[in-house]
Amino acid sequence: MNQDMAGPVAAELTARDVVAVALTWVDNAGVTRMKGVPVARLAHAVKHGVGASPTFDAFLVDDSTLVTRYAGGPVGDLRLRPDLGRLTPLHAQPGWAWAPADRFDLAGRPHPQDCRALVRAQTARLAGRGLRCLAGFEIEWTVSPAGRDDFVPACSGPAYGMTRVVELSDYLRDLTVALTSQRIAVLQIHPEYAAGQFEVSVAAEDPLGAADTAVLTRETVRAVSLRHGLRASFSPKVLAGSVGNGGHLHLSLHRTGTGTGTGTGTGTGTGTGTGNGDGDGDGPGGGTDAGDGLGGTSLMSGGTGPCGLTAAGEAFVAGILGRLPALMALGAPSVASYLRLVPSHWAGAYACWGLENREAAIRLIVGAEGAPGAANVEVKCFDLAANPYLAVGGALAAGLAGLESLEALESPGSPDDPRRAGTAVLPEPVGCDPAGLAGPELARRGIRRLPTGLGEAVAAFEADEVLRDALGIELHATIIAVRRGEIELFAGEDQAEIVARLRWRY
Incomplete structure (x- = not known):
């Protein structure tokens, strides 16, 4: 359905003077990350996705990174696909729209660490x-x-x-x-x-x-x-x-x-x-x-x-x-x-x-x-x-x-x-x-006190x-x-x- 919607959605965005779409996901540190695409590339992003490294799963809040058993390091790639059902022109950022992204591997399978898939x-x-x-x-x-x-x-x-x-x-x-x-x-x-x-x-x-x-x-x-x-x-x-x-x-x-x-x-x-x-x-x-x-x-x-x-x-x-x-x-x-x-x-x-x-x-x-x-x-x-x-x-x-x-x-x-x-x-x-x-x-x-430090949690x-x-x-x-x-x-x-x-x- 996303692919069928892409053309009409892109045309509507262009008519509203939107020139780019921010594709966002939230990493495990709670920081919202993004990749942006011009409106003309929206249909391509829906069909083929936008490249993003899986290393973001291992980012810390200060942008330093870890290399863990399942995330981190320079190798690998994921594809971000925008959810056009939530695509929204941004009122306070004229010329921009926003859409949350789902993350897939290169074979088109949901990324095991994709949080939208969890929900x-x-x-x-x-x-x-x-x-x-x-x-x-x-x-x-x-x-x-x-x-x-x-x-x-x-x-x-x-x-x-x-x-x-x-x-x-x-x-x-x-x-x-x-x-x-x-x-x-x-x-x-x-x-x-x-x-x-x-x-x-x-x-x-x-x-x-x-x-x-x-x-x-x-x-x-x-x-x-x-x-x-x-x-x-x-x-x-x-x-x-x-x-x-x-x-x-x-x-x-x-x-x-x-x-x-x-x-x-x-x-x-x-x-x-x-x-x-x-x-x-x-x-x-x-x-x-x-x-x-x-x-x-x-x-x-x-x-x-x-x-x-x-x-x-x-x-x-x-x-x-x-x-x-x-x-x-x-x-x-x-x-x-x-x-x-x-x-x-x-x-x-x-x-x-x-x-x-x-x-x-x-x-x-x-x-x-x-x-x-x-x-x-x-x-x-x-x-x-x-x-x-x-x-x-x-x-x-x-x-x-x-x-x-x-x-x-x-x-x-x-x-x-x-x-x-x-x-x-x-x-x-x-x-x-x-x-x-x-x-x-x-x-x-x-009645117990909840953890008093992150380590306990x-x-x-x-x-x-x-x-x-x-x-x-x-x-x-x-x-x-x-x-x-x-x-x-x-x-x-x-x-x-x-x-x-x-x-x-x-």
């Missing part, structure tokens, strides 16, 4: 069970005057204050126009807690679309910021001692009724769609959750489980919660991520869940009255150093493990896979800041067979190598040095 595979596994997930990322960033490497807030108003909007109203207006003109459904845009910090929340969509939108939204923020003399940072930590930028992932599970799998529960929820914006990051706030009618029957509400979850919804969330320490290597992958992940800062530093609890790593959002289909969970411990495809793909794999555990429980006599045991049922919800609980109470309730990720199987041996091993390479890269540096080196890399 497709996990989505297909859900579809085989008659299930669909909707997802969305919150995007937080801070702005400083352009042309300098230190950070000075570009506005002086208070957290969540209208003063910041008054100070930068033209900027926020132009950003909203740019996003909406690119078919990004903006739910909220507002000042955040930290100095010079803002957030945009966008509508939920299928998991691959959500990751694509996260990339496009960030690059649009970056481009509009520069046009206003500003420099945007999405780093988990912009100033030592201050709160950082989160990249919360929202997920909801729905029954489509078209799969052949079993063990997905018998909840009676009737809502559709899911919300993704809640209007808060590391500081106080609130907002709205809106369904979009795309999901099918919600499995996050209308059930008999805790807080109205159905059996399948509970198992999906329990699977994610049980694997959060390992998932941190995907969703909080920077050494700076653990400078942000501080208790009592609304960053979700404890592996627990709770109803509307902004200190829990997983917050259940039930939606407004009359909109039960808006119910979803927010993974609060993730940030924007993450490759969004890895973050959402890993979360889906963990949720699927929970569903498979439920299937095993519902099938007496079936083999019990020890990797999935105990992941179908949630512990009791936490209705307070877990940092305020005494050690014995934390132990009684099974990598160790959990390395030991996790479910994530290894989902990502494949090559991608799993390369991610471990990249994470350990970055741990070594910043070894011995204090917080201020780490923050300064990473401030403008994300």
Whole structure:
């Protein structure tokens, strides 16, 4: 289909004075890389791809590279093929369009370390069970005057204050126009807690679309910021001692009724769609959750489980919660991520869940009255150093493990896979800041502190067979190598040095 579309799409781009298309992919260090083609070469790129070295899989965040068992070195080539279904003329970069790229080997087979392929595979596994997930990322960033490497807030108003909007109203207006003109459904845009910090929340969509939108939204923020003399940072930590930028992932599970799998529960929820914006990051706030009618029957509400979850919804969330320490290597992958992940800062530093609890790593959002289909969970411990495809793909794999555990429980006599045991049922919800609980109470309730450093997260990720199987041996091993390479890269540096080196890399 892409090939049939290429000619008409190129003609339309030319009519709109677009001269080049940026083909992007996100590497394992969380950096968006690109190759560009003139519009006249778009059809060739769709059919034959654009050459790109596989060594990018082993890039570190500072552009140094590793040579690992499955990636790195000067030998080999891949082909980038643009996904024309997401091709978008860029409002703030006249003459340019953007398309996410899939990576293939020279024989036309999907590259084993292609992250978009990971998301497709996990989505297909859900579809085989008659299930669909909707997802969305919150995007937080801070702005400083352009042309300098230190950070000075570009506005002086208070957290969540209208003063910041008054100070930068033209900027926020132009950003909203740019996003909406690119078919990004903006739910909220507002000042955040930290100095010079803002957030945009966008509508939920299928998991691959959500990751694509996260990339496009960030690059649009970056481009509009520069046009206003500003420099945007999405780093988990912009100033030592201050709160950082989160990249919360929202997920909801729905029954489509078209799969052949079993063990997905018998909840009676009737809502559709899911919300993704809640209007808060590391500081106080609130907002709205809106369904979009795309999901099918919600499995996050209308059930008999805790807080109205159905059996399948509970198992999906329990699977994610049980694997959060390992998932941190995907969703909080920077050494700076653990400078942000501080208790009592609304960053979700404890592996627990709770109803509307902004200190829990997983917050259940039930939606407004009359909109039960808006119910979803927010993974609060993730940030924007993450490759969004890895973050959402890993979360889906963990949720699927929970569903498979439920299937095993519902099938007496079936083999019990020890990797999935105990992941179908949630512990009791936490209705307070877990940092305020005494050690014995934390132990009684099974509440653990999430990894306090990247090394701890990598160790959990390395030991996790479910994530290894989902990502494949090559991608799993390369991610471990990249994470350990970055741990070594910043070894011995204090917080201020780490923050300064990473401030403008994300």
